[in-house]
Amino acid sequence: MTVMEQRGAYRPTPPPAWQPRMDPAPLLPDAEPYRVLGTERAAQADPELLRRLHAQLVRGRRYNTQATALTRQGRLAVYPSSTGQEACEVAAALALEERDWLFPSYRDTLAAVARGVDPVEALTLLRGDWHTGYDPYAHRVAPLCTPLATQLPHAVGLAHAARLKGDDVVALAMVGDGGTSEGDFHEALNFAAVWQAPVVFLVQNNGFAISVPLAKQTAAPSLAHKAVGYGMPGRLVDGNDALAVHEVLTDAVRHAREGGGPTLVEAVTYRMEAHTNADDATRYRGDAEVEAWREHDPIALVECELATRGLLDEPRRKGVQDAAEAMAASLRERMNQDPALDPDDLFAHVYAAPTPQLREQQALLHAELEAERDRA
Amino acid sequence: MTTVAVKPATFAQALNRALRDAMAADPAVHVMGEDVGTLGGVFRVTDGLAKEFGDDRCTDTPLAEAGILGTAVGMAMYGLRPVVEMQFDAFAYPAFEQVISHVAKMRNRTRGRMPLPITIRVPYGGGIGGVEHHSDSSEAYYAATPGLHVVTPATVADAYGLLRAAIASDDPVVFLEPKRLYWSKDTWNPEEPPHVEPIGRAVARRSGGSATLITYGPSLPVCLEAAEAAQAEGWDLEVVDLRSLVPFDDDTVCASVRRTGRAVVVHESGSFGGPGGEIAARVTERCFHHLEAPVLRVGGFDIPYPPPMLERHHLPGVDRILDAVARLQWEAES
Numbered sequence: 001m002t003v004m005e006q007r008g009a010y011r012p013t014p015p016p017a018w019q020p021r022m023d024p025a026p027l028l029p030d031a032e033p034y035r036v037l038g039t040e041r042a043a044q045a046d047p048e049l050l051r052r053l054h055a056q057l058v059r060g061r062r063y064n065t066q067a068t069a070l071t072r073q074g075r076l077a078v079y080p081s082s083t084g085q086e087a088c089e090v091a092a093a094l095a096l097e098e099r100d101w102l103f104p105s106y107r108d109t110l111a112a113v114a115r116g117v118d119p120v121e122a123l124t125l126l127r128g129d130w131h132t133g134y135d136p137y138a139h140r141v142a143p144l145c146t147p148l149a150t151q152l153p154h155a156v157g158l159a160h161a162a163r164l165k166g167d168d169v170v171a172l173a174m175v176g177d178g179g180t181s182e183g184d185f186h187e188a189l190n191f192a193a194v195w196q197a198p199v200v201f202l203v204q205n206n207g208f209a210i211s212v213p214l215a216k217q218t219a220a221p222s223l224a225h226k227a228v229g230y231g232m233p234g235r236l237v238d239g240n241d242a243l244a245v246h247e248v249l250t251d252a253v254r255h256a257r258e259g260g261g262p263t264l265v266e267a268v269t270y271r272m273e274a275h276t277n278a279d280d281a282t283r284y285r286g287d288a289e290v291e292a293w294r295e296h297d298p299i300a301l302v303e304c305e306l307a308t309r310g311l312l313d314e315p316r317r318k319g320v321q322d323a324a325e326a327m328a329a330s331l332r333e334r335m336n337q338d339p340a341l342d343p344d345d346l347f348a349h350v351y352a353a354p355t356p357q358l359r360e361q362q363a364l365l366h367a368e369l370e371a372e373r374d375r376a
Numbered sequence: 377m378t379t380v381a382v383k384p385a386t387f388a389q390a391l392n393r394a395l396r397d398a399m400a401a402d403p404a405v406h407v408m409g410e411d412v413g414t415l416g417g418v419f420r421v422t423d424g425l426a427k428e429f430g431d432d433r434c435t436d437t438p439l440a441e442a443g444i445l446g447t448a449v450g451m452a453m454y455g456l457r458p459v460v461e462m463q464f465d466a467f468a469y470p471a472f473e474q475v476i477s478h479v480a481k482m483r484n485r486t487r488g489r490m491p492l493p494i495t496i497r498v499p500y501g502g503g504i505g506g507v508e509h510h511s512d513s514s515e516a517y518y519a520a521t522p523g524l525h526v527v528t529p530a531t532v533a534d535a536y537g538l539l540r541a542a543i544a545s546d547d548p549v550v551f552l553e554p555k556r557l558y559w560s561k562d563t564w565n566p567e568e569p570p571h572v573e574p575i576g577r578a579v580a581r582r583s584g585g586s587a588t589l590i591t592y593g594p595s596l597p598v599c600l601e602a603a604e605a606a607q608a609e610g611w612d613l614e615v616v617d618l619r620s621l622v623p624f625d626d627d628t629v630c631a632s633v634r635r636t637g638r639a640v641v642v643h644e645s646g647s648f649g650g651p652g653g654e655i656a657a658r659v660t661e662r663c664f665h666h667l668e669a670p671v672l673r674v675g676g677f678d679i680p681y682p683p684p685m686l687e688r689h690h691l692p693g694v695d696r697i698l699d700a701v702a703r704l705q706w707e708a709e710s
Contacts, residue, residue: 131487142453143485147477153443154478157450157458164406164432165454183470187443194438349488350523352546355576355623 022231029224029236033268036243037301045243047311053090053242054302054312055320060086060110061299062324064273066331067109067123071277075335077128080107084272087242087298088174088204090114095200095249096172101140103155103173105148107204111174112141119327120334129339130346149179152188152201159197159256170256172200172249178209180223189264193230198256200249201264204239206271211284227264239269240298243305270296343369385564387557390532391421391497393570394539395459399429405543406451407434409444409461409497418463419499419558441471445496449478452492459543465500466509472517479548480523495542496550500528501594501644503556503691505684511555512681513645515593518550519621519654526621527575528552530596532562534619537573545575554594578625580632584612587638587704590629590655592618595642595692602697611701621651629655630662637668638704642692647675669706 036042064083070076082089085107093114096102104111109122116139124133125144132143142158145151155173162169179185180203192199203223207214220226227234233255237248245267252263270293274281306312347354347362354362385393399405407425409417413436416423425434437444441462448458462468475496483491502511519526525547529535535553542549564570581596582603589599596617603613614632618625633639639659641652652673659671674692682690 125485130484132485135489136453136486137489143482143490147473150446150473150477153446153474154450154453157447157452158454159450160447161451161454161456164456171450184442184446184473187438187440187446190438190440191443191447345487349484349486351483351525352491356626357624 024228027228027231027233029222029227029234029266033236033238034244034248035238035241036247037241037305042243042305043309045305047309049246050243050302050306050309050311051316052094053087053246054299054306055323056090056094056114057086057242057299057302058320059324059327060089060114062328063110063113063119063331066328067126068273068277070123070332070335073336076123076126078126078276078278079123080276081273082107082110082271084293084298085204085206085239085269086110087245087301088202088239088267088269091242091245091249092172092174092202094246095253096170097253099140099167099169100253101142101155101158101169101171103142103151103158103171104144105151105174105176105179106144106146107176108174109144112139112144115139115141117141119331123335127335127339129341131349149175149182149184149188151175152179152184153191155199155201156188156192156195156197156262159192159199160195163198168198168257170198170200170253172202172253174202174204176209177203177205177207177214177217177223178212179203180226181209181217189227189230189232189262192262193232196259196261198259199262200252200256201262202249203264203266204269205266206239206269208271208275208284210275210279211281213284222266224264224266230264232262232264235263235265237265237267239267240293240296240301242298242302382563382565384561385532387529387532387535387553387560388419388421390535390562390564390570391539391553392423392425394536394543395422395425396428398459398540398543399425399433402457403433404455404457405433405459406456407459407461408437408448409435410437410439410463412436412461417461419555421497421553421558422461441468442474445471445474445479445494448494449474449482449492452494453490457493457495457543459495459497462496462498464506464510465498465512465514468496468498468514475518475524475550476521480521483547484523491546492548493543493546494548495539495545496548497539498550498552499555499558500552501554501556502681502687503594503644505687506555507684508681511687513643513650513676515552515621515643516645516650518552519651523548524622525549525575526552527619528554528593528621529619530554530557530593530617532560532564533570534573536570538575538619540572541575544572549575552593556594557597560597573619576620576623576625578616578618578620578628580614580628581617582613582615584614585636586611586613587640587701588614588616588629588632588636589640589642589697590616590618590633590659591642592621594644598691598693599642599697602694602701605694606698606701609698609701613701624655624658626658626662629659633659633663633671634666637666638706639663639667640672640674640697640700640704642674642697644676644691646678647673648678650675669704672700672703674700
């Protein structure tokens with residue numbers, strides 16, 4: 001017998017580390033996105049919840065159209081509209097308790113506003129100011145995050161710290177489909193699963209990362225499937241079905257709070273507007289696709305259910321619309337006032353106390369401003 | 377008179393004691409990184425901390441630098457004071473986005489509401505025969521980022537004193553630990569807790585009147601050796617240890633140069649775009665009328681960090697420093 005033949009005959013028992021450590025089946029998402037609206041399950045939905053979701057959706061849509069209008073007037077430097085995705089935004093806010101934390105990305109102003117952040121302050125960064133506007137601790141909303149997916153490990157760390165301190169706080173972190181390709185997405189999910197941190201990751205899969213469609217972003221069966229490799233459950237949900245997103249997120253938040261660890265939720269939705277006002281969406285997608293999604297509008301889906309159950313009469317519909325209009329009018333009026341800017345603020349919060357070098361530069365700026373005033 | 381038993385301690389032991397004292401003093405202090413737990417860190421700086429304070433206070437993380445620092449950001453948001461170990465200088469680069477986009481800016485972005493008291497410990501520099509990607513001098517990258525303090529101790533006492541100050545700071549501190557000094561020793565009085573050194577103050581380690589060597593971290597012992605050697609040539613060199621690149625102690629540095637009239641900046645990192653250029657410019661701006669010669673720089677070469685078999689040619693040694701000192705006998709070319 002040759003040495004190779006001897007080796008071929010050698011069949012040792014695999015070491016323990018080679019054994020599968022977990023049955024992946026319970027972690028796998030369903031093949032189809034979970035839906036409630038338009039199915040028989042919707043009949044069991046709490047009428048008050050349906051009405052709350054509806055009011056928030058209408059208000060959110062109006063916020064999006066008003067903010068977009070403000071970009072045309074030059075009052076906002078940029079606005080990434082979430083029109084079409086309002087169900088995800090609203091459900092994210094409503095799934096959390098007051099003590100929980102929300103980690104939004106740059107498109108998630110609505111979720112922040114739905115959580116109580118002042119509508120004008122939520123736009124501070126987007127209007128071109130240097131700071132985030134709101135106090136993150138006031139409503140437990142982290143600053144809107146512009147770099148992609150980098151806020152996800154923050155959510156993991158915060159949730160982990162809360163658990164270490166014995167607080168039953170959950171962090172919900174939002175990211176887009178494009179963000180799932182970033183390394184920070186991978187690292188955040190891995191840390192969360194290893195630490196069993198009370199975190200929920202909500203991926204709003206709106207079909208495009210600016211112009212690049214999902215098929216060029218990932219080869220996975222779905223983004224929710226990515227969860228299995230980290231050892232956490234993946235859930236796939238219809239992102240335009242506010243009731244379904246709310247139910248899935250509420251479940252995931254409860255699971256995390258009870259010590260069950262993280263969940264990855266993929267909400268399949270669609271961005272009806274361009275990436276931002278600076279983008280031309282007609283270059284990368286056709287009208288037919290947009291129209292198909294218009295038929296699946298998150299507000300229409302809820303209104304249909306409310307109407308079927310006799311929960312939305314005309315006075316109520318008008319009340320909701322008037323409230324949204326009043327919010328928009330206030331937003332418009334306040335955004336049309338020039339913000340008070342103080343150049344000294346540029347140096348005030350770089351360090352706890354300015355370095356000697358910053359104090360010198362601040363003095364230089366003061367001299368420049370004085371010279372400017374003298375010339376005027 | 378009773379004499380207290382004074383025993384030697386290494387730089388690494390001083391860091392270890394600083395971590396232990398900080399963790400004992402404040403339950404919010406958490407140490408995290410790769411291999412910091414059971415192993416005690418590849419340089420043993422975290423030796424025994426997991427055993428003493430538990431895995432939750434000294435945590436072996438998954439191997440992912442961006443994830444380590446990114447989760448530390450979240451922990452700091454919730455009131456903890458994470459001390460993060462980046463195992464080697466060049467392995468810290470995946471975490472750069474977190475450093476620059478979040479750690480350095482969060483206080484500013486939130487108008488002071490969300491300071492991030494994170495200490496980022498980075499073993500840096502060469503001279504220990506490390507293979508590739510184990511010997512980078514990365515201080516210029518951090519020093520160029522507003523919002524960070526950049527600190528690098530060169531003595532055993534400062535290893536303790538500055539690390540305690542870094543952990544106590546409400547600002548993020550990049551704490552650069554010169555790898556080749558980990559095993560350097562000094563005497564240590566176990567009866568007296570070492571002094572906590574405020575961040576941002578340079579100190580003269582040797583006084584002299586002929587010229588000033590401005591240096592920090594791994595190059596301090598080399599400069600002190602060069603100063604001794606220069607004595608034989610009739611040069612009495614002052615050696616200033618910066619200890620902190622940000623904030624920069626212009627006052628101490630310039631007071632020395634105004635007195636000596638000549639200066640050489642010595643560091644291990646590459647010369648072009650390295651801290652030496654910035655320091656030379658600052659000194660020139662403030663001391664122009666006191667200078668007898670241009671401020672010179674002695675740094676590493678502008679090459680990727682060389683393999684261990686050639687690194688002695690790259691690192692600024694006594695000869696290269698003495699050559700620069702000789703050039704300070706400036707005579708204007710006609």
